[in-house]
Each structure stands twice: as C-alpha cells, then as structure tokens.
Amino acid sequence: MEPPEVGALVEHLFRHSAGHMVARLARWLGAARLDLAEEAVQDALLRALAMWPFRGVPAEPRGWLFQVARNRAVDLLRREATLRGKLDGYDGGLEESPAASALGDDELAMMFMCCHPSLPPAARVALTLKTVGGFSVDEIAAAFLAESDAIAQRLVRAKRQIREQAIAIEIPAADELGGRLDSVLDVLYLLFNEGYSAHGGPNLTRAELCGEAIRLAEILAGNPATDQPAVHALLALMLLQASRLPARVDQAGDILLLAEQDRGAWDQELIGRGLGHLDRAASGPTITAYHVEAAIAAAHAVAVNDAATDWGYIVQRYDDLLAIKPSPVVELNRAIALAMADGPASGIAAIERIEQDPALARYYLLPAALGRLWLEAGDPERAARYFEEALIRPCSAPERRFLERQLTQCRPRAPR
Amino acid sequence: MAKYLVVARSSGMPSTLSPQEMQKVIQKYLSWAEELRKSGRALHGEKLRAGEGRVLRGQGGKMAVTDGPYAETKEIVGGFWLIEAGSYEEMLTLLANHPHLDSSGSLEVREVEDTSQRG
DSSP states (O other), X not given: OOOOOOOOOOTTHHHHHHXXXXXXXXXXXXXXXXXXXXXXXHHHHHHHHHHHHHHXXXXXXXXXXXXXXXXXXXXXXXHHHHHHTOOOSOSSOSOSOGGGSGGGHHHHHHHHHHTOTTSOHHHHHHHIIIIITOOOHHXXXXXXXXOHHHHHHXXXXXXXHHHHXXXXXXXXXXXXXXXXXXXXXXXXXXXXXHHHHHTTSSOHHHHHHHHHHHHHHHHHHHSTTTOOHHHHHHHHHHHHHHTTGGGSBOTTSOBOOGGGSOGGGSOHHHHHHHHHHHHHHTOSSOOOHHHHHHHHHHHHHHOSSGGGOOHHHHHHHHHHHHHHSOOHHHHHHHHHHHHHHHOHHHHHHHHHTTTTOGGGTTOTHHHHHHHHHHHHTTOHHHHHHHHHHHHHSOOOHHHHHHHHHHHHHHOOSOOO | OEEEEEEEEESOOOTTOOHHHHHHHHHHHHHHHHHHHHTTXXXXXXXXXXXXXXXXXXXXXXXXXXXXXXXXXXXXXXXXXXXXXXXXXXXXXXXXXXXXXXXXXXXXXXXXXXXXXXX
C-alpha cells in the first residue's frame, strides 16, 4: 500500500534487464529453449507495463521482473510438459535473485553463443542485439536499415541452427577461448561502427548501437575469463571514438570535420576511461588492429587543438595497421594523415595509388578526400569535380549536405 | 480537498512493444505521478486483474452472478487511482496531460462524497 515514490527508472533498465534475464533463463533451460526464455521475459515486462503505472515501481525492480519471468518460464514449461506428457526436472534449481549471477557470467556465455563462428556473421549481430541487448526485431531492422521480416527470418534460422548443432550457452574453455573471443569482438566492433557512422542522423536506434557495444565490451573487460588485452584495446577504441560523438555534428545535424569540431565538447570522462583501458591493453605479446586503432584515436583525443595533432605519429600507426590488416580504406585514411603531416601533394599521390581499387569504387570518401586535398593545394576546379563525383556515390543525407557545402567552397563566387 | 476516483480504461496494450518502448511508456506514468506527489497530493493506485470479474445482481431475493462486466465492451478496466483535488475543474487540469490519454485510453473521474461534512 506504499504510494509510488520512484520518479524515474534507471536508463535502459528494461532493455538491459531483458538481455540479462533471457541469458539467465536460457542458460538454465538450455539453448534449445531460447524462444521460451524470450517469451517468459517479454511476458514479465508486459506485466510490469500493466502494473507499475498504477502501483509504482517495486523496491527491487530487477528482482521483481526476474521472479515474474522465472515463474512464467516454469508455467510455460509445465504447459509444454503437459502437451508432451513429461517434465524434465526443471522445477527449481534456479536461484530467485538475478544478482547471484557472478560478474555477468550469463550474459557473457550468451554472447559467446550468439557470436558462435558456425553462425552466419549477419545472424551473430542480430542475435546478439536481440538476446543480449534486449532490442526488438523492429529496432534491429531500423538499426541495420533492413526489413523486419528479414531480421525475424534470420533469427529463426539462427535459432534452428543453434538447436541442430547443439551450440551451448557457455564460456568456452581456455584452448578454444581465443578464436571464439575474436568472433565476439568482431561483432561488437561492427555494432559500434554501424552506430558511429549513423550518429547524428535521424535514426536514434542506430546511435544507441554505440552505447550497447560499449556496454557489452565492458562486460567482457570485467570478467576474469575474458579480461584480455585485445578486449581492453577494443573498449579503449570505442570509448575514445565515442568521446567525439557530441562534437561530430553541428546543431543542424551537419557533419563537422575534425579541425572544425569544438574540442571542448569532447567527453573528457570517456577519454579518461578510454586511455585507462588503452593502458591495460598494453600488456601481453600481441598487438591487434584494435590496439593500433585505439592508439590513433588516443592521438586525436589528447591533442589540445588540430595544429597540435602529431600527424607523423598517426601516419606511423596507420603503417602498423596496414601490416596487421591491409585494406584500401586504411590506405585512404593513411593518405589523409600523410597529407596533414607532409602537405596535400603527398596525400594526393598516396590516394592516386589506390584510386582504381574496385573495393573503393562506390566509396564516397575517396573522391571527397581528393576534393579536399586539391582545394588545399589551390586547385578548386579540380576539387569541385571530385566533390561532384563523391555526390554520385551512395551516402547519407548529412553526408550529402557535407559534400554540397564543400562544393560551394570550391566556387566562392557565383558563376557569371 | 476532495478525493477523486480515476478509473483507467484502455483497449489493451500492444504486445509487440520493445523493452525500451515499454520502459518509455511506464516512465511517462511515473513522471506524471511524481509531479502529482511533488504538489503534495495523496495518490494511491491499484491495478485490477485482467480477464476476471463478477457482477452480482439481486433477482427476487436471489443472487445472480455473471462474469463481467467487460463482456459487452472491448475496453479493459486496467486500474484506478485515488487522487486529491479541490474541484472537478482542478482534476481535469491535473489529468489533461495524463499519459493514459496518449494512447486510445480513457479516464473516468468520480468524486468520492465526503459524508463527514455533508452529514
């Protein structure tokens, strides 16, 4: 009979609790009953939706939700058992409190299942967001600009594959852990980049992918089983990149270049955490691509202004990155850093070497970079042709406005 | 201050909401209740069980019991609140931005008659 006193719920309580509860229940029931665990959790959340507006939030919202979900799961099991004529002894055995789950073991085990190398990569991403992230099918579809039906199909197929191949919800043994962890990190990296490229756009769900990727990486970093240098490196990279999110677009939602950004708007708390994880990443014999990318992000983060950026150091890190992960996109980024270090001519020469690479044929940033460098080199007409070329290639609305703005800079006076 | 009974009816919540969307809906109710609480008004709410209910009627000295009363309508009585206010007009102001009205929900307001004053 207490009056409702809680004025606000913890941010993302439902989404995160959903992920946690599905992981916990599915681990208890087995991966083959993932659907049942999801149904029980959805029912528990719906029950809260029907009840809390009238009664207020219970003293222990997570515990309340988990107990309801657990009871619902038992009910669903009983119904299933009645239909099949047997109950496989699931009654009991699961502690009432979700807090008993040590250090996020359940979510970690679930992540390993979702990112299992035998599942198709696109399914790993969707499954991770659905089961560990607590995203709905519609939200996943919005985040990846896909149709909800296609995502739902992908999830159904992945779950069938999990049943057929008896993929377990468990933290892999030490001899298997390395490769399995790589697969998890790949998925988180992809999630983050998808959100990062969309940030500032009209699609909020896409932007939330960054936060979710960071949350999941923090679970990995905080668990003794996966507290490894590569994990800290990826987490450092994501935190350092995320620190610039508030400054990446202006108030109209237009993209700002690094040099144009208000560095005062960079999130110093995230930078501090990122540098801390970069330190912890620096143990162990292996340097991963995440290490190098985090080092580049750190070089930007610690520069007090654009002029103070150590571009020579950044070019060297891109050389490191090319040695680990050769790719034309990395070549392009290196060329831009080289232009900053040595002037536009050297950057242009470096880009011209990769200009014909088929992997970059539809990549708008290649002509956009050439346009920028030719403008700096004092050839606005040539620059304009490159920006026009960039506008033909696929890009988002803010990217398009950015390119159009660049194009006007090439033609400071109205044509006769 | 008089007490008012506010009965909330709706045609049911869509079950396809994502966890995030459900939280947003609940948050709106909580924020509304918090505003009310800050203004020093007593607030008590209860949810009513869905899908159950009995209607009792006297029929020539015998009691007739029927299930209901929602059989005739698609609207579900979700629950109720007891809220203090000075007048109906004030109640209407308080309820004008109530989140229950964001969806297709309806609110019925009835003043609880204070028998101690009116004898």
